[in-house]
Amino acid sequence: MSDTHAQSVAYVRDTMLPEQAPPVSEAGVIKWLRENLFPGPVNAILTLLAIYFIYKIVAGSLPWFLNGVWTASSLAECREILQGTTGGCFSVLTERWNQLLFGFKYPSDQYWRPLLAFVLLIVAAAPVLFAHLPRRLLVFSAIYPFVAFWLIWGGTILAPVIALAGIIAGLLVFRRTEASGFATASLAGLVSAVVIWWLGGFLSAAASDVLALRPVPSRDMGGFMLNMILGTVCVSLSLPIGILLALGRQSHMPIIKWICVLFIEFIRGVPLITLLFVANVVLSYFFPPETNLDLIIRVIIMITAFASAYIAEVIRGGLAALPRGQYEAADSLGLDYAQSMRLVILPQALKISIPGIVNVAVGLFKDTTLVSVISMFDLVGMIRGPILASTEWNGVYWELWGFAVLSFFVVCYGISQYSQWLERQLQRDHR
Amino acid sequence: MATYSDPPAGTFQLSQLINDTRYRSYTFQIIALIALFGAVAYLLSNLAANLQAAGLSFSYGFLGEPAGYDINQSLIDYNSQSTHLRAAMVGVLNTLLVALLGCIMATVIGVVVGVLRLSPNWLIRKLMAVYVEIFRNVPVLIWILIIMAIFVAVLPQPRDFRGEDAEASMLWGMFAFTGRGFYFPMPVFGPGSGVVIAVFVASVAGIFAWRRHARKALFDEGRLLPVFWPSLALFIVPAVLAFFVMGRPVTMEYPELRGFNFQGGIFARNSLISLWFALSIYTAAFIAENVRAGILAISKGQTEAAASLGLRPRRIMNLVILPQALRVIIPPLISQYLNLTKNSSLAIAVGYMDLTGTLGGITLNQTGRAIECVLLLMLFYLTISLAISAVMNAYNNAVKLKER
Numbered sequence: 001m002s003d004t005h006a007q008s009v010a011y012v013r014d015t016m017l018p019e020q021a022p023p024v025s026e027a028g029v030i031k032w033l034r035e036n037l038f039p040g041p042v043n044a045i046l047t048l049l050a051i052y053f054i055y056k057i058v059a060g061s062l063p064w065f066l067n068g069v070w071t072a073s074s075l076a077e078c079r080e081i082l083q084g085t086t087g088g089c090f091s092v093l094t095e096r097w098n099q100l101l102f103g104f105k106y107p108s109d110q111y112w113r114p115l116l117a118f119v120l121l122i123v124a125a126a127p128v129l130f131a132h133l134p135r136r137l138l139v140f141s142a143i144y145p146f147v148a149f150w151l152i153w154g155g156t157i158l159a160p161v162i163a164l165a166g167i168i169a170g171l172l173v174f175r176r177t178e179a180s181g182f183a184t185a186s187l188a189g190l191v192s193a194v195v196i197w198w199l200g201g202f203l204s205a206a207a208s209d210v211l212a213l214r215p216v217p218s219r220d221m222g223g224f225m226l227n228m229i230l231g232t233v234c235v236s237l238s239l240p241i242g243i244l245l246a247l248g249r250q251s252h253m254p255i256i257k258w259i260c261v262l263f264i265e266f267i268r269g270v271p272l273i274t275l276l277f278v279a280n281v282v283l284s285y286f287f288p289p290e291t292n293l294d295l296i297i298r299v300i301i302m303i304t305a306f307a308s309a310y311i312a313e314v315i316r317g318g319l320a321a322l323p324r325g326q327y328e329a330a331d332s333l334g335l336d337y338a339q340s341m342r343l344v345i346l347p348q349a350l351k352i353s354i355p356g357i358v359n360v361a362v363g364l365f366k367d368t369t370l371v372s373v374i375s376m377f378d379l380v381g382m383i384r385g386p387i388l389a390s391t392e393w394n395g396v397y398w399e400l401w402g403f404a405v406l407s408f409f410v411v412c413y414g415i416s417q418y419s420q421w422l423e424r425q426l427q428r429d430h431r
Numbered sequence: 432m433a434t435y436s437d438p439p440a441g442t443f444q445l446s447q448l449i450n451d452t453r454y455r456s457y458t459f460q461i462i463a464l465i466a467l468f469g470a471v472a473y474l475l476s477n478l479a480a481n482l483q484a485a486g487l488s489f490s491y492g493f494l495g496e497p498a499g500y501d502i503n504q505s506l507i508d509y510n511s512q513s514t515h516l517r518a519a520m521v522g523v524l525n526t527l528l529v530a531l532l533g534c535i536m537a538t539v540i541g542v543v544v545g546v547l548r549l550s551p552n553w554l555i556r557k558l559m560a561v562y563v564e565i566f567r568n569v570p571v572l573i574w575i576l577i578i579m580a581i582f583v584a585v586l587p588q589p590r591d592f593r594g595e596d597a598e599a600s601m602l603w604g605m606f607a608f609t610g611r612g613f614y615f616p617m618p619v620f621g622p623g624s625g626v627v628i629a630v631f632v633a634s635v636a637g638i639f640a641w642r643r644h645a646r647k648a649l650f651d652e653g654r655l656l657p658v659f660w661p662s663l664a665l666f667i668v669p670a671v672l673a674f675f676v677m678g679r680p681v682t683m684e685y686p687e688l689r690g691f692n693f694q695g696g697i698f699a700r701n702s703l704i705s706l707w708f709a710l711s712i713y714t715a716a717f718i719a720e721n722v723r724a725g726i727l728a729i730s731k732g733q734t735e736a737a738a739s740l741g742l743r744p745r746r747i748m749n750l751v752i753l754p755q756a757l758r759v760i761i762p763p764l765i766s767q768y769l770n771l772t773k774n775s776s777l778a779i780a781v782g783y784m785d786l787t788g789t790l791g792g793i794t795l796n797q798t799g800r801a802i803e804c805v806l807l808l809m810l811f812y813l814t815i816s817l818a819i820s821a822v823m824n825a826y827n828n829a830v831k832l833k834e835r
Contacts, residue, residue, distance in 0.1 A: 036553035043552045050554045181450075255460040259467060269816040270809045271773035277791055277808070281801035285481045286474040366570035373572075373780055380572060397580040405569050405577075412568035 064088045064398075074392035092396045093403055096387055100403065103222015103377050104386050110154075110214060114225050117151040120144060121232070129418065131425070145236075152221075152229070154213035162200030166193040182338035218296035222377035224407055226296075230378075231365040234303040238364075239357070241304065242311030243350075247341065249312065250319055260312070267309035272367050275302040280374040299371055307364045314356035318349035351426055358419035362412045369408075379404055478802075493798045494519070500793050502784045504700045515794050522789035523811065529706055529785060530772040536711035537771060538764070541718025548723050559719070566716035571774050574713050579705040579781045586610040586701075607686050607693055612700040614686035614693045624680035630673040637669075638662045702783035706775065714771045718764060725760035726752070758830045765823045769816055776812070786811055 024030060038044045067087030071094070072078040078089035093100065102111060124144035127137035146160035170193030177185040221229060248260035267275070279298040287293060322345060330340030350357075372381030383400045387393050393400075448458045482488065494516040501511050506524045509517055548559045566574070588610050607614040620628075645656040674681065686696030729752050737751040778785040779792055786808060795804040 036551070039551050043550070043555075046550075046552055047554050050552075050558050054558075253456045253460045253463075256463050259463065266809075266813065269813040271776040271787075271812055273776045273779070273787060274791065274805060274808050274812065277795075277801075277805050281795070282805050285478050285802060288477055289481055289484055362568070366568075369570040369572045370777070373777070380570070380576070384576065397577075397584060401573065401577045401580065404573050405565075408569045408573065409565065413564060416568070 070094055075394065075396055088399050089396055090399050092387070092393050092399055096393070099223060099382055099387065100379060101223045102225050103220065103382060105220035105222060106216060106225070107214065107220075110216065113151045113154070113213065117148045118228070120147060120151075150213065152216070153218070154215040156204055156207065156209060157211040158200070158204040158207060162197060162204055165200065166196035169193055169196045182336065218294040221296060223382050224379045226371070226376065226378040227365070227368045230300065230303060230368040230371065231361075233300055234307050234368075235361045235364055237300070237304045238307035238311050241308035243315055243346070245308060245312035246315035246319060249316055264309045264312050267306055268313070272303070272306050273370055273373060275306055276370055276374050278302055295376065299374075299376070303364070303368070307360060310360045310363075311357060314353045314360055315349060317356060318351075318353035319345065321352050322349055354426065355419055355423055358415060362415050365412060365415075366408060379407065487799070489802065491803055493794075493800050493803070498794065499797065502789065504703055504784060515790075515798070518794060519786065519790040519807070522784060522786035525783065526772070526775055526778075526785040526787075529703060529710070529775050529778065529783070532707050533710040533714065533771050533775065534768045536707065537714040537718055537767070540711060540715035542722050544715060544719035545722025545726070548719060549726060563716045563719050566713050567720075571709065571713045572777055572780060575706055575709040575777055575781055578709045579701065582701045582705050583610045609693070610701060612698055613704055615697040615699070616683040616685045617697045619682050619684050621680040621682065623677040626677050627670060627673045627681060631670040634665045634669040638665050641665065700783070702778070702781040706778050706781055706783050710771050710774055713774075714767055717767050717770075721760055721763040721767065725756040728759045729755050761826060761830075762823055765819060765826070769819045772815055772819070773812060
C-alpha cells in the first residue's frame, strides 16, 4: 500500500506503532471502580451511602459476634460474663439446641432417630435431585418414607413393611393386568393392596414388638424437625394430588372439571391460617365421633390440600404451555388417555413446571411456621413459647431469631439455587 | 373421535359403558358425582352427629350478642358492649387498613429496589440482591415477630420522654415513636373547613383537566404546553388561599405527654406498625423481582428504536418502556397484593386485631362457634381474592395486545 502513495503523500508509516498501555483511569481496578461504583455523581453518593450502611452493620454486629458467650446457662450469667461489653449470648443456642431441633417433648435418648432419618433423607433425595447418580439408588428413595416413618414415630417395623408390601403387591398386580386396560388394572392393583394391608393389620397387631422402636406420639414432635417433617411430607403428598387436580381441570368432562376448579379456587382464595384453624377446631367435627385424629395428621391433611391446589395451578401452566401437536401426536400413535399422559404429556409438562413447583415447595416450607399460631411447637413456636418465656432466657431475641432466620434461609436458598441449576441442566432448545 | 364408524345399533352391552368412548366420559362423571355426593353426605352426617352429641347447633345468632371484649385499635366506634358483628366489622376494617397501607409501601419499596437491582452501580446492585434473597427465603411470620421485637426493644417507652433532660424527644414536636406505637398529629376540622377541602378537590380535578387539555393541544395542534409547574401551582395555591381566607379552619392536634402516656393525635399501635413494615418489606422483595423481570423483558431494541426517533431518555422511559413493562409487571404485582392481604391474617401473631384476631380469634374462643366463624372468615377472604382476580382479569383484557 505504501508504495502507491509514496509519491502523493509526504509521509506514510510502514510499521506498526508499539501497543501502549491504556490510560490509568481506563484500566484495572480504577476502571472497574469508575464504571461500577462511581459512574456519575448520583451513583457516587449512593455508593458512599451503601458503604456507610455496610460499615454500620458490620461495626454493629462484629463485636456482638466475636464477643459472643457460648457457655452460660442463663441470660443473667451471660451478662455477668460480658461485664457490660457488647456481645451475643449464643449460649441460648447451645443450651437449648435439642429443643430448637426436636421440640421439648421428644425423648432425649432417642434423638439419634430423627437425626438418622435426616441423614438418610439426604441420601434418599440425592438420586432424585441429581440425575447422574446411579439409578439403582432410587430403590432406596422409594423405601425411604417407610424407613423414616419407622425411625421417627417408632413402633414395630411390621407396620411400614406391610404398607410397603401392599404397595408393591398392588404395583405387581397392576403390571400383570395392564393389558386389560388402565382402569381395570388400577382397580385390581388397589384391591390387592387393600387385601394385603387388611391381612397385615392382624399380623402387626399380633406381633407388635418385632424390631420395635419406642413409639413417640405425634404431639411430641417439635422444633425444626417438625418444620422439616411437615415440609417434606406435604410437598411429596401434594405432588401426585396436584397432578391429578391439574389433569382434572384440563379435562373435557364438565363435572370433573368443575369439581377441580372449585377446589383449587377455593383453596387459593383463603389464607393458610384459616385452613389451619379448620384443622385445629373444625376438622374433627367431620369425622366419626370415635376417630381421634392427631392434630399433626389434621394439619398435614390441610397443608397438603393447600399445597396441592397451588401445585395444580403450576402444572396446569406446564400442560397449557405444551404445543397442541404433542397431544395430537400421542393420540395419533393410538395411545389411550392414561398412556398418552404418562408417556408423552406429563414428562414434558412436569419439566416445564419444575421452577414453579420448587417455588411452591419453598413457599410451603416457609409456611410451615404458621403452625405455631395454632399452638404447635415448631421452631418459631419453640422460640416464642418455651424458650423466650423461660426465666433463664427471657429477652434473648436477636440470637434466637437470628438462628431461625439462618435455618430457613439456608434451606430455602439452597432449594432455589438447586432449581436454577436444574433449569439450566434441563434446558433443551425448543422451537 | 367423531370419525369412528358407528357400531351396529341395538346391540348395547354393559361393557360399552367403560369401553366405548361415547359413553365412557358419562360413566366416569356419574361415578365422580356419586362419589362426591357420598363423601359430602358422609361428612355432613358426621357433622350433624357430632354437633348433636356436643349439644350445639348451626346458627349465626351469636353475631347479635354483645362481644364483651375490648379491641385496642379500631377505625369505628367500638366498646366491649358492642355485638360480635360489630367486632367482626372492626376486624374487616383493620384487615383492609393494613392491607392497603402494606400494598402502598410494598409497591414503593419494591419498585425502587427492582430498579436499583438493574443499576450500573455494582455495590448497590449486590446490596439489593442480598436484600431480596434474605427476605424472600425467610418466612414472613419470622419477620413480623422480629420487627415487633425490634420495635419493643429499640424504641423508647413513653416514660423516656418525660423530664427536663429526657432520653427521647419527639420529632419536630409532632411525631412520637415509642415502643408502644407511633403517635401522629391529627387534623381537626373546624367550621368552614368543608370549603377548604372542596377547593382542594376542585383543584385536583383542575390538574387533570389541564393535563388533558395540554395533551389535546399537543396531539391536535402540536403546541407544547407546560404541565409540571401549572400542576404544582394548582395543587398548592388555591387550597392555601382558601385556608387563609376561611380563617385557618383546619388545625392540628399534636400528641402530648400527659402523665405516663401520650394523649391526643392519631395513635398507631406497635402491632399495626410492625405488621405493616414486615408485610411491606417481605412483599417488596417479591415485587422487586417482578419489576426487574418486567424491565428486562423489554428488548433493548425498543430503547434504541425510540432513541433513533429522537426521543429524550425520560420520554423513552415514559412513552415506550414503561407502557410495555407495566403490561408484564402488573399481573404478578396484583397477585402479590393478594398474597399480602392473605398474609395480613398473621396479625394474630402480634395481637393486631384484624378479622382473624376478632372473628377467628376471640369471638371463636368465647362463643365456641368454630364452624360458623371459620366459614365467615373464609368467605371474607374468598370475596377479597375473587374481587382482586376480577380486577386483574379486567386489566389483562384491557392491556391485551390488540392483534389483527
